[in-house]
Amino acid sequence: MKPRGGRGGGGGEQPAVRKGPWTAEEDEVLVRHVREHGPREWSFIRSKGLLPRTGKSCRLRWVNKLRPDLKTGCKFSAEEERVVIDLQAQFGNRWARIATYLPGRTDNDVKNFWSTRQKRLARLLRAPVPRRRPGKQSSSACSSSRAHELPTQKLKLNRFDFD
DNA sequence: AAGGCAACCAACCGCTCTGTC
DNA sequence: TGACAGAGCGGTTGGTTGCCT
Structure with missing residues (x-):
């Protein structure tokens, strides 16, 4: 296993940087930033103390979860x-x-x-005989x-x- | 009812690419 | 032209969910 140093906010070697799941409040801050500045200047978010997240983390969160055009x-x-x-x-x-x-x-x-x-x-x-798993029909508004x-x-x- | 297992999902890390000085 | 910083990408891991035995 790779020493991953802390999904879930663990670690503590870099207390300034928060890791792990995002909160609604953090999402809100990030969305506000993107509204004002566009989806760029990710490092600005941390450097200005808006969020204790790395620019990489902010970008990832926006791209994968917060973008308005996603089929979540x-x-x-x-x-x-x-x-x-x-x-x-x-x-x-x-x-x-x-x-x-x-x-x-x-x-x-x-x-x-x-x-x-x-x-x-x-x-x-x-x-050759798989377990059948109908799967989590995740809120299937989609076909x-x-x-x-x-x-x-x-x-x-x-x-x-x-x- | 409980445990096992597979599928799904979110998020991190390391590397690479690109732009700027 | 090389060094540096920021951004992007691909790989991987760990947690959660839900079906099956």
Whole structure:
């Protein structure tokens, strides 16, 4: 294991920097900053004492959770899954680039989705009878299709040719 | 009812890239 | 042209949730 020094706010070697889950108050400060300055100058937030978070952390929080155009809580649709597969075949693990083809998705979303999918595939290759797991239907206002149920075949879909 | 396991998700770290002086 | 700082990206980890046995 890597010594990670403190998800969850632990640590204490750098008391000036807070780590771990974000609070609603912190989110509010961050959103206000972005409204006033735009999604940039992340280091400004800490240097001015607005938040005890690193610029990296602020940026990540904004990109992955606070941006207004995000599809939060939506599972990947079959179409999105197909796009990810195609683009991954084309670009490799360029998650940020792939995410640009998926409105409302972040590189972290795509990365997590792919990682989970790879684990599932690896497991299926070893054990042909998977546990069925309908999954957390996360507040499905979105029409999430059951993309999980045909993972392996999809790897062989035709590619788009973006070149 | 409880424990195990898989899926999902948030957030951190290290490295690389890019802009500025 | 090289050094430095800030921003961005990819990999990884740990926590939570919910189904299955």
